[in-house]
Amino acid sequence: MAAACAEMEPAAAPPPPPSPPPAAAAPGSAELVCAQGRNLKAVLCQRCGSRVLLPGAATFARRELLLPAMRKKAAAAAAGGGGDGDVVREHWLVRDMFSFENVGFTRDVGNVKFLVCADCEAGPIGWHCLDDKDSFYVALERVAHE
Numbered sequence: 454m455a456a457a458c459a460e461m462e463p464a465a466a467p468p469p470p471p472s473p474p475p476a477a478a479a480p481g482s483a484e485l486v487c488a489q490g491r492n493l494k495a496v497l498c499q500r501c502g503s504r505v506l507l508p509g510a511a512t513f514a515r516r517e518l519l520l521p522a523m524r525k526k527a528a529a530a531a532a533g534g535g536g537d538g539d540v541v542r543e544h545w546l547v548r549d550m551f552s553f554e555n556v557g558f559t560r561d562v563g564n565v566k567f568l569v570c571a572d573c574e575a576g577p578i579g580w581h582c583l584d585d586k587d588s589f590y591v592a593l594e595r596v597a598h599e
């Protein structure tokens with residue numbers, strides 16, 4: 454298991470960020486998380502299959518975040534408010550916006566931006582707070598893995 458993951462690590466990987474140690478993979482997430490706590494599979498848009506992250510580009514993180522309900526056009530969901538949303542606890546944490554293959558953002562909602570598919574704008578698939586420029590969260594349950 455671990456060896457297979459190590460082979461997928463890019464040779465010139467950036468130094469690991471000072472993130473909390475990878476939490477033990479949650480039940481059900483185990484097949485998605487390698488021994489180093491990174492994503493074993495590519496992360497894709499559930500709706501159109503657009504590639505969001507390559508394997509190994511993110512680390513598994515647990516944090517309770519409230520995401521508006523999924524819409525075809527995430528901007529409408531973010532703007533609409535209304536309180537219909539889901540608390541999401543399992544995320545891919547990305548430390549550098551340039552680690553994304555493709556991603557879009559909604560306009561600011563307070564100090565938060567929501568991540569959406571760059572191609573079809575499905576979302577929100579993730580969460581970013583302007584107070585923490587180096588943390589982008591992508592909700593596991595809102596993306597596909599390949």
Ligand SMILES: [Zn+2]
Pocket residue numbers: 498499500501502503570571572573574575
């Ligand atoms: Zn899409």
